[in-house]
Amino acid sequence: MKQKKAKSIMIQGTMSNAGKSLIVAGLCRIFAQDGYKVAPFKSQNMALNSFITKEGLEMGRAQVVQAQACGVEPSVKMNPILLKPTTDMGSQVIVNGKVQGNMRAMDYFKKKKDYIPVIKKAYEQLASEYDIIVIEGAGSPAEINLKQDDIVNMGMAAIADAPVLLVGDIDRGGVFAQLYGTVELLNVSEKERIKGLIINKFRGDEEILKPGLSMLHNLCKKKVVGVIPYLNVDIEEEDSLAEELSQKVCTKAIDIAVIRFPKISNFTDMQALSMEKNISVRYVNKKSELGNPDVIILPGTKNTMKDLLWLRESGLEGTILRLVSKGSLLFGICGGYQMLGEKITDVNGIEGNGSIRGLGLIPMNTIFEPEKTRTQIEGITLDALGSLAILSGKKIKGYEIHMGRSIFTQEHQAFAVFKGKKDGYWKENVIGTYLHGVFDEEEFRKAFLKFLFQKKGLDPKEISDLTLEEYHNQQYDLLADGIRSHLDMKEVYRILEKGGSHA
Incomplete structure (x- = not known):
């Protein structure tokens, strides 16, 4: 046959x-x-926006x-080779969904026929x-x-x-x-x-x-x-030329400011929010652009340590900390979540060597390790206190893709639990999670939007009934x-x- x-x-x-x-x-x-x-x-494919399949494999x-x-x-099989730039001269090389290591551009060029x-x-x-x-x-x-x-x-x-x-x-x-x-x-x-x-x-x-x-x-x-x-x-677009990244001005009732790191990754996490007619999702890379948003999101990044240093040198770190002290909601995802802790350490040369101080908002230290976590997960958010209580007990799902292991230095309130494994942190107006696609699941997203709408004095009935799949x-x-x-x-x-x- x-x-x-x-x-x-x-x-x-x-x-x-x-x-x-x-x-x-x-x-x-x-x-x-x-x-x-x-x-x-x-x-x-060369891109910083990637996805984890059901088998736990990474693709563009x-x-x-x-x-x-x-x-x-x-x-x-639809994308057997993925290059994720780590520097201007090199990338992490992923073959058939698994990391092969970091290569300089010239070394990869010599090897690619293999x-x-x-x-x-x-x-x-x-x-x-x-x-x-x-x-x-x-x-x-x-x-x-x-x-x-x-x-x-x-x-x-x-x-x-x-x-x-x-x-x-x-x-x-x-x-x-x-x-x-x-x-x-x-x-x-x-x-x-x-x-x-x-x-x-x-x-x-x-x-x-x-x-x-x-x-x-x-x-x-x-x-x-x-x-x-x-x-x-x-x-959804996947690279740094995507048009949505040029949106800097709030044009709608609720203002969500996403920090546009130089090595921003998986900014597609925000599409489920931007499909709402009353939500303005804008991307900020200067402190003069930040303003006084309803939510600040620290998204994923391919180089957490360098982008944290950039955040500090740009003056955005100080501005963000002042806004958080006055009650603004700060939400960190993956690399952005790691930044919220006390310290990030890399002794294996994954992103560089040494350690760097975090924003100090979470009692947590992160250590970079050679093995990448790649998995799809689903679970439920845990109980939150105060105004965040509306987000408790909601179904949540997405995928993890990171090379850091985070260790808490004291008791904390975890954000969610996945098959017995706790993830993330939330307290008052600071939320952190490793979960990409955190807003994709309808139950959690609607609760999050209801929280924002009520805080702003808007009618929650204006929240879209569409699921993300229907919208896609x-x-x-x-x-x-x-x-x-x-x-x-x-x-x-x-x-x-x-x-x-x-x-």
């Missing part, structure tokens, strides 16, 4: 943040709506979003299970200094024998130069693999654009298969509708059917 092999199509971009991840998610949704069993794939958040758009369970068998195996397993694989590239395929031993753009397209659609971002300007220049920097076989061009994030009258599309077609000998407008959808599905359908309306899907299906080997 012949083994099933999925058809594939690949989305590459002229640059980072051209919109590849969203277009892949949209195509995944469209193909799923059309009755196909679909999976996303990205051979190598973008492929999780794309899997959700497909209606399938996320798997590390991962080709890993990539092939993951892709082939997916191809045997699904009808269609939608593959995402990274950055640009025309980085001529990096093309040797490429495993994520044209190198991956060759492994999968996938046709390629090339996406350019018109919103950032120079889209014709982006697309033409990228095509011209490719070799003959790579050019042949590009079956169509997509102009993304368009605003304006397409009639004005049409002469340029004809000229581009004549120059590149590639058809423009779609001009996709700037779509007003709320889909609404947004995936909006994304699919927008892309289907502006992409020549008949041509996309023709390209998909014909494959990548034909000129």
Whole structure:
């Protein structure tokens, strides 16, 4: 019996943040709506936003979003290699969901061809299970200094024998130069693999654009298969270029200020709050921007010690402590939670060496250890006192992903319990937890929002009845509708059917 092999199509971009991840998610949704069993794939992702699967394995958040758009369970086979930058010159390398160690960029570049068998195996397993694989590239395929031993753009397209659609971002300007220049920097076989061009994030009258599309077609000998407008959808993004990170001004009734650490990670933890019409989630990296918010969130970070030092040097630490002393609610998640303690120590060179003083709001010390905690968990919040009592006894779930072990120096009130294991801390107006996705579970989130609404004198009836899953599905359908309306899907299906080997 012949083994099933999925058809594939690949989305590459002229640059980072051209919109590849969203277009892949949209195509995944469209193909799923059309009755196909679909999976996303990205051979190598570089991002600080990650996710832990049911098996306790780590993968990039973008492929999780794309899997959700497909209606399938996320798997590390969809993202076999994940790079999490720890410094400007190096990253933590994660293969098949497990940490392999930290590498300098040059060392990884020399070694990356060794991962080709890993990539092939993951892709082939997916191809045997699904009808269609939608593959995402990274950055640009025309980085001529990096093309040797490429495993994520044209190198991956060759492994999968996938046709390629090339996406350019018109919103950032120079889209014709982006697309033409990228095509011209490719070799003959790579050019042949590009079956169509997509102009993304368009605003304006397409009639004005049409002469340029004809000229581009004549120059590149590639058809423009779609001009996709700037779509007003709320889909999780995973990197530091995400638009929500530029939101600095409170525009709604309740003000939540998230500290934008230089190495911020898993800021997708806040999406469940930002979907509320009365909640303003903004990202702050200067003390002059902080103001007097209702909630301050210290989010996850890939380098807790360096980002704590940054918090101190920027003056934000002092401002936050003054606000907390006056009653502002401070919520720390993962690395942000570690910062709330008395001291953080690293003797294993995980993030550096030595120790650093914490904010001193929790009687807790954290020690970095080589083994990373990776697990999905669910449980219940424990009893809280005072105004936080409304949050007691609520269902809560998410995932842990950290390399620190926190030890309390005195009796404390834990935040939650998971299968007999206590996590976190809360007292008065300070809450800390290792749990990513802490606001995703409806029961806890609604209680948290009710607490904020009542404190602000707002009617809790205005809290949305939507679950996060329902909200996600609404947004995936909006994304699919927008892309289907502006992409020549008949041509996309023709390209998909014909494959990548034909000129």
